[in-house]
Amino acid sequence: AKAEGGRRVRVFEPDMEERQHQRRWLERELKLAIESGQIALHYQPLFDLTTNAVTGLEALARWHHPERGWISPGEFIPVAEATGLIDALGAYVLRTACTDAMDWPGHPRVAVNISPMQFRSGDLDQLVEQVLRATRLPSRRLELEITESVILSQDRATYDMLTRLRRLGVRFSMDDFGTGYSSLSSLNGFRFDKIKLDQSFVRNLLEKDEAAAIVHVVAELGRTLRITTTAEGVETPEQLARLRASGFSEVQGYLLSRPLPAAAVPRFLLARNDL
Ligand code: C2E
Ligand code: CA
Ligand code: CA
Ligand code: CA
Secondary structure: OOOOOOOOHHHHOOOHHHHHHHHHHHHHHHHHHHHOOOEEEEEEEEEEOOOOOEEEEEEEEEEEEOOOEEEOHHHHHHHHHHHOOHHHHHHHHHHHHHHHHOOOOOOOEEEEEOOHHHHOOOOHHHHHHHHHHHHOOOHHHEEEEEEHHHHHOOOHHHHHHHHHHHHOOOEEEEEEEOOOOOHHHHOOOOOOOEEEEOHHHHHOOOOOHHHHHHHHHHHHHHHHHOOEEEEOOOOOHHHHHHHHHHOOOEEOOOOOOOOEEHHHHHHHHHHOOOO
16 A cells, blocks of 8 residues: 555555455465475474484475475465365375384484364364374374464363374474463473473573573473473574573474475484484
Protein backbone atom coordinates (compact mmCIF):
# COMPACT_ATOMS: atom_id res chain seq x y z
CA ALA A 1 0.00 0.00 0.00
CA LYS A 2 1.27 3.43 -0.92
CA ALA A 3 1.29 6.22 1.64
CA GLU A 4 -0.73 9.35 0.90
CA GLY A 5 0.11 12.95 1.80
CA GLY A 6 3.66 12.17 2.87
CA ARG A 7 2.62 9.66 5.56
CA ARG A 8 4.97 6.76 5.26
CA VAL A 9 3.54 4.47 7.93
CA ARG A 10 1.35 2.47 5.57
CA VAL A 11 4.24 1.63 3.27
CA PHE A 12 5.30 -1.12 5.67
CA GLU A 13 1.86 -2.65 6.01
CA PRO A 14 1.85 -6.09 4.39
CA ASP A 15 -0.24 -6.30 1.27
CA MET A 16 -2.99 -8.75 2.23
CA GLU A 17 -3.90 -9.72 -1.31
CA GLU A 18 -0.30 -10.37 -2.29
CA ARG A 19 0.28 -12.43 0.83
CA GLN A 20 -2.82 -14.53 0.25
CA HIS A 21 -1.68 -15.14 -3.30
CA GLN A 22 1.81 -16.19 -2.13
CA ARG A 23 0.29 -18.51 0.41
CA ARG A 24 -1.99 -20.22 -2.11
CA TRP A 25 0.96 -20.63 -4.46
CA LEU A 26 3.07 -22.12 -1.68
CA GLU A 27 0.27 -24.48 -0.67
CA ARG A 28 -0.22 -25.74 -4.23
CA GLU A 29 3.51 -26.18 -4.81
CA LEU A 30 4.08 -27.86 -1.44
CA LYS A 31 1.42 -30.45 -2.19
CA LEU A 32 3.19 -31.28 -5.45
CA ALA A 33 6.58 -31.25 -3.73
CA ILE A 34 5.49 -33.81 -1.14
CA GLU A 35 3.93 -36.04 -3.80
CA SER A 36 6.93 -35.88 -6.12
CA GLY A 37 9.67 -36.28 -3.53
CA GLN A 38 11.07 -32.73 -3.86
CA ILE A 39 11.50 -32.59 -0.10
CA ALA A 40 14.86 -33.91 1.00
CA LEU A 41 16.14 -34.61 4.49
CA HIS A 42 19.39 -33.36 5.93
CA TYR A 43 20.71 -34.73 9.20
CA GLN A 44 22.44 -32.78 11.94
CA PRO A 45 24.49 -34.85 14.44
CA LEU A 46 24.14 -34.62 18.22
CA PHE A 47 27.33 -35.16 20.23
CA ASP A 48 27.81 -36.58 23.71
CA LEU A 49 29.82 -34.00 25.66
CA THR A 50 31.71 -36.59 27.71
CA THR A 51 32.60 -39.15 25.06
CA ASN A 52 32.31 -37.01 21.87
CA ALA A 53 30.32 -39.85 20.34
CA VAL A 54 27.50 -39.12 17.91
CA THR A 55 24.43 -40.21 19.85
CA GLY A 56 21.96 -39.38 17.12
CA LEU A 57 21.12 -37.24 14.13
CA GLU A 58 18.15 -34.91 13.71
CA ALA A 59 16.19 -34.99 10.46
CA LEU A 60 15.59 -31.50 9.03
CA ALA A 61 13.37 -31.05 5.99
CA ARG A 62 14.78 -29.24 2.93
CA TRP A 63 12.77 -28.10 -0.06
CA HIS A 64 14.42 -27.23 -3.33
CA HIS A 65 11.85 -25.67 -5.64
CA PRO A 66 12.69 -25.96 -9.36
CA GLU A 67 12.09 -22.22 -9.97
CA ARG A 68 12.26 -20.53 -6.59
CA GLY A 69 15.29 -22.39 -5.24
CA TRP A 70 15.62 -23.23 -1.55
CA ILE A 71 12.61 -22.64 0.64
CA SER A 72 13.33 -22.92 4.36
CA PRO A 73 11.28 -25.08 6.75
CA GLY A 74 10.62 -21.89 8.71
CA GLU A 75 8.55 -20.86 5.72
CA PHE A 76 6.88 -24.07 4.56
CA ILE A 77 6.22 -25.91 7.84
CA PRO A 78 3.74 -23.22 9.01
CA VAL A 79 1.99 -23.44 5.63
CA ALA A 80 1.86 -27.22 5.92
CA GLU A 81 0.38 -26.85 9.41
CA ALA A 82 -2.22 -24.31 8.36
CA THR A 83 -3.39 -26.36 5.38
CA GLY A 84 -3.36 -29.88 6.80
CA LEU A 85 -0.50 -30.92 4.50
CA ILE A 86 1.58 -31.53 7.64
CA ASP A 87 0.14 -35.04 8.01
CA ALA A 88 1.39 -36.10 4.57
CA LEU A 89 4.69 -34.27 5.04
CA GLY A 90 5.16 -35.65 8.56
CA ALA A 91 4.49 -39.20 7.39
CA TYR A 92 6.96 -38.77 4.53
CA VAL A 93 9.66 -37.39 6.86
CA LEU A 94 9.17 -40.18 9.41
CA ARG A 95 9.27 -42.93 6.78
CA THR A 96 12.32 -41.47 5.03
CA ALA A 97 14.25 -40.80 8.26
CA CYS A 98 13.68 -44.32 9.63
CA THR A 99 14.64 -45.85 6.28
CA ASP A 100 17.84 -43.79 6.08
CA ALA A 101 18.78 -44.58 9.70
CA MET A 102 18.84 -48.30 8.92
CA ASP A 103 22.01 -47.71 6.86
CA TRP A 104 23.90 -45.76 9.50
CA PRO A 105 27.16 -47.28 10.82
CA GLY A 106 27.29 -47.49 14.61
CA HIS A 107 23.48 -47.32 14.84
CA PRO A 108 22.98 -43.81 16.28
CA ARG A 109 19.43 -42.65 16.97
CA VAL A 110 17.36 -40.66 14.52
CA ALA A 111 15.45 -37.65 15.85
CA VAL A 112 12.31 -36.58 13.99
CA ASN A 113 10.46 -33.30 14.57
CA ILE A 114 6.76 -33.86 15.16
CA SER A 115 4.37 -30.94 14.70
CA PRO A 116 1.69 -30.39 17.38
CA MET A 117 -0.77 -30.63 14.48
CA GLN A 118 0.16 -34.28 13.95
CA PHE A 119 -1.35 -35.04 17.34
CA ARG A 120 -4.73 -33.84 16.13
CA SER A 121 -5.39 -36.62 13.66
CA GLY A 122 -5.35 -39.24 16.43
CA ASP A 123 -3.47 -41.91 14.50
CA LEU A 124 0.13 -40.78 14.96
CA ASP A 125 0.86 -43.92 17.02
CA GLN A 126 -0.42 -46.12 14.19
CA LEU A 127 1.81 -44.30 11.73
CA VAL A 128 4.87 -44.70 13.97
CA GLU A 129 4.12 -48.38 14.59
CA GLN A 130 3.62 -49.03 10.89
CA VAL A 131 6.84 -47.21 9.90
CA LEU A 132 8.88 -49.06 12.56
CA ARG A 133 7.51 -52.36 11.35
CA ALA A 134 8.08 -51.57 7.66
CA THR A 135 11.65 -50.26 8.12
CA ARG A 136 12.58 -52.69 10.94
CA LEU A 137 14.17 -49.81 12.86
CA PRO A 138 14.36 -50.71 16.57
CA SER A 139 11.98 -48.36 18.38
CA ARG A 140 14.63 -47.22 20.89
CA ARG A 141 16.56 -45.70 17.98
CA LEU A 142 13.68 -43.33 17.19
CA GLU A 143 13.44 -40.08 19.09
CA LEU A 144 10.42 -37.82 18.64
CA GLU A 145 11.13 -34.10 19.10
CA ILE A 146 8.05 -32.37 20.44
CA THR A 147 7.64 -28.76 21.51
CA GLU A 148 6.15 -28.00 24.90
CA SER A 149 3.01 -26.58 23.28
CA VAL A 150 1.90 -30.18 22.74
CA ILE A 151 2.13 -30.94 26.44
CA LEU A 152 0.57 -27.69 27.51
CA SER A 153 -2.66 -28.47 25.71
CA GLN A 154 -3.02 -30.85 28.72
CA ASP A 155 -5.96 -32.69 27.22
CA ARG A 156 -6.70 -36.35 27.75
CA ALA A 157 -6.34 -37.24 24.06
CA THR A 158 -2.78 -35.85 23.89
CA TYR A 159 -1.76 -37.60 27.08
CA ASP A 160 -3.22 -40.91 25.85
CA MET A 161 -1.41 -40.53 22.53
CA LEU A 162 1.93 -39.89 24.26
CA THR A 163 1.35 -42.94 26.42
CA ARG A 164 0.56 -45.14 23.41
CA LEU A 165 3.68 -43.86 21.64
CA ARG A 166 5.75 -44.54 24.74
CA ARG A 167 4.51 -48.12 24.80
CA LEU A 168 6.02 -48.58 21.33
CA GLY A 169 9.40 -47.89 22.94
CA VAL A 170 10.27 -44.61 21.21
CA ARG A 171 12.08 -41.80 23.05
CA PHE A 172 10.79 -38.29 23.66
CA SER A 173 12.74 -35.10 23.43
CA MET A 174 11.28 -31.74 24.47
CA ASP A 175 12.30 -29.30 21.76
CA ASP A 176 12.83 -25.53 22.12
CA PHE A 177 12.71 -25.82 25.91
CA GLY A 178 12.36 -22.45 27.61
CA THR A 179 10.48 -20.66 24.85
CA GLY A 180 6.94 -21.53 25.96
CA TYR A 181 4.85 -19.90 28.62
CA SER A 182 5.41 -22.45 31.34
CA SER A 183 8.26 -24.75 30.51
CA LEU A 184 8.47 -26.28 33.95
CA SER A 185 4.86 -27.35 34.12
CA SER A 186 5.30 -29.08 30.79
CA LEU A 187 7.82 -31.41 32.46
CA ASN A 188 5.35 -32.14 35.19
CA GLY A 189 3.11 -35.03 34.18
CA PHE A 190 4.73 -36.74 31.23
CA ARG A 191 8.20 -38.16 31.39
CA PHE A 192 10.61 -36.96 28.72
CA ASP A 193 13.95 -38.61 27.96
CA LYS A 194 15.61 -35.38 26.90
CA ILE A 195 15.36 -31.60 27.20
CA LYS A 196 16.59 -29.59 24.24
CA LEU A 197 17.34 -26.10 25.44
CA ASP A 198 16.34 -23.54 22.82
CA GLN A 199 19.20 -22.01 20.87
CA SER A 200 18.32 -18.46 21.97
CA PHE A 201 19.83 -19.26 25.41
CA VAL A 202 23.02 -20.59 23.86
CA ARG A 203 23.32 -17.49 21.66
CA ASN A 204 23.16 -15.21 24.72
CA LEU A 205 25.24 -17.44 26.95
CA LEU A 206 28.36 -15.27 27.06
CA GLU A 207 26.74 -11.85 26.89
CA LYS A 208 23.81 -12.17 29.26
CA ASP A 209 23.98 -13.32 32.88
CA GLU A 210 20.35 -14.42 32.67
CA ALA A 211 21.03 -16.87 29.85
CA ALA A 212 24.06 -18.25 31.70
CA ALA A 213 21.96 -18.74 34.84
CA ILE A 214 19.23 -20.52 32.88
CA VAL A 215 21.78 -22.84 31.28
CA HIS A 216 23.04 -23.82 34.75
CA VAL A 217 19.54 -24.40 36.08
CA VAL A 218 18.54 -26.56 33.12
CA ALA A 219 21.72 -28.66 33.46
CA GLU A 220 20.91 -29.15 37.14
CA LEU A 221 17.29 -29.98 36.32
CA GLY A 222 18.49 -32.67 33.94
CA ARG A 223 20.76 -34.18 36.58
CA THR A 224 18.01 -34.18 39.18
CA LEU A 225 15.38 -35.67 36.89
CA ARG A 226 17.99 -37.98 35.33
CA ILE A 227 17.20 -36.91 31.81
CA THR A 228 19.55 -35.93 29.01
CA THR A 229 20.14 -32.22 28.44
CA THR A 230 20.99 -31.04 24.94
CA ALA A 231 22.03 -27.56 23.87
CA GLU A 232 21.36 -26.63 20.26
CA GLY A 233 22.77 -23.85 18.10
CA VAL A 234 26.33 -24.12 19.45
CA GLU A 235 28.48 -21.95 17.18
CA THR A 236 31.62 -21.05 19.15
CA PRO A 237 34.26 -22.88 21.24
CA GLU A 238 33.46 -20.50 24.11
CA GLN A 239 29.82 -21.57 24.15
CA LEU A 240 30.90 -25.20 24.03
CA ALA A 241 33.27 -24.72 26.99
CA ARG A 242 30.54 -23.08 29.07
CA LEU A 243 28.05 -25.84 28.30
CA ARG A 244 30.59 -28.47 29.23
CA ALA A 245 31.36 -26.67 32.49
CA SER A 246 27.63 -26.53 33.29
CA GLY A 247 27.40 -30.28 32.82
CA PHE A 248 25.20 -30.46 29.75
CA SER A 249 24.99 -33.98 28.31
CA GLU A 250 24.87 -33.22 24.60
CA VAL A 251 25.50 -30.48 22.05
CA GLN A 252 24.42 -29.75 18.51
CA GLY A 253 25.34 -26.82 16.28
CA TYR A 254 27.32 -25.44 13.36
CA LEU A 255 30.57 -25.54 15.39
CA LEU A 256 30.39 -29.33 15.51
CA SER A 257 28.53 -30.06 12.30
CA ARG A 258 26.06 -28.46 9.94
CA PRO A 259 23.10 -30.56 8.82
CA LEU A 260 24.44 -33.10 6.28
CA PRO A 261 22.79 -34.34 3.10
CA ALA A 262 21.40 -37.85 3.66
CA ALA A 263 23.95 -39.41 1.31
CA ALA A 264 26.88 -37.98 3.31
CA VAL A 265 25.84 -39.43 6.68
CA PRO A 266 27.25 -42.99 6.43
CA ARG A 267 30.69 -41.67 5.38
CA PHE A 268 30.59 -39.03 8.13
CA LEU A 269 29.86 -41.70 10.74
CA LEU A 270 32.53 -44.07 9.42
CA ALA A 271 35.17 -41.32 9.40
CA ARG A 272 34.67 -40.71 13.12
CA ASN A 273 36.93 -42.86 15.25
CA ASP A 274 34.44 -43.19 18.09
CA LEU A 275 32.63 -46.05 16.37
P1 C2E B 1 14.39 -26.88 15.23
O1 C2E B 1 13.74 -28.23 15.37
O2 C2E B 1 14.58 -26.11 16.48
O3 C2E B 1 15.76 -27.13 14.48
C1 C2E B 1 16.94 -26.40 14.70
C2 C2E B 1 17.20 -25.39 13.62
O4 C2E B 1 18.40 -24.70 13.91
C3 C2E B 1 17.41 -25.97 12.22
O5 C2E B 1 16.91 -25.02 11.28
C4 C2E B 1 18.93 -26.08 12.13
O6 C2E B 1 19.41 -26.13 10.81
C5 C2E B 1 19.32 -24.81 12.84
N1 C2E B 1 20.67 -24.85 13.42
C6 C2E B 1 21.39 -25.94 13.76
N2 C2E B 1 22.58 -25.58 14.30
C7 C2E B 1 22.62 -24.23 14.28
C8 C2E B 1 23.58 -23.25 14.72
O7 C2E B 1 24.66 -23.56 15.22
N3 C2E B 1 23.25 -21.94 14.57
C9 C2E B 1 22.06 -21.56 14.02
N4 C2E B 1 21.83 -20.26 13.90
N5 C2E B 1 21.12 -22.44 13.61
C10 C2E B 1 21.39 -23.77 13.75
P2 C2E B 1 16.03 -25.43 10.04
O8 C2E B 1 16.54 -26.70 9.45
O9 C2E B 1 15.89 -24.23 9.17
O10 C2E B 1 14.62 -25.77 10.70
C11 C2E B 1 13.85 -24.78 11.32
C12 C2E B 1 12.68 -25.38 12.07
O11 C2E B 1 11.76 -25.98 11.14
C13 C2E B 1 13.08 -26.51 13.02
O12 C2E B 1 13.52 -25.95 14.22
C14 C2E B 1 11.76 -27.25 13.15
O13 C2E B 1 10.94 -26.61 14.09
C15 C2E B 1 11.15 -27.08 11.78
N6 C2E B 1 11.37 -28.31 10.99
C16 C2E B 1 12.42 -28.67 10.20
N7 C2E B 1 12.22 -29.88 9.65
C17 C2E B 1 11.02 -30.31 10.12
C18 C2E B 1 10.23 -31.51 9.91
O14 C2E B 1 10.61 -32.46 9.21
N8 C2E B 1 9.03 -31.57 10.56
C19 C2E B 1 8.57 -30.56 11.37
N9 C2E B 1 7.37 -30.70 11.97
N10 C2E B 1 9.28 -29.44 11.57
C20 C2E B 1 10.49 -29.32 10.97
CA1 CA C 1 14.09 -29.99 16.60
CA1 CA D 1 14.90 -26.72 18.63
CA1 CA E 1 12.81 -24.12 16.70
